[in-house]
Amino acid sequence: MRLWMRWSAWLCLSLVLWTVAAESTHNHPSQAEAASCSICVVAHTANPAPHSTSTSPVFAAVDLFREEDVAAQARFDFSDLGIRGPPAFL
């Protein structure tokens, strides 16, 4: 894994953790501000409304599966190296 990918992954993970911490620990000095906060409205809703209006799944064919024969080209490694003969004793 490259260094910039590792650092960006850690950055994203730390942003998620900070967001979770901020959302779970924030508070409002007055009840009026809490009523306008979207996090508090969602957290304290007794009956959350579903976001999807579709109740049944929709099945549609995307593409047809076409099977193709795959012929692997088998090759032995030892055939390239050759076979070494017995050691010669002088």
Ligand SMILES: [Zn+2]
């Ligand atoms: Zn809030």
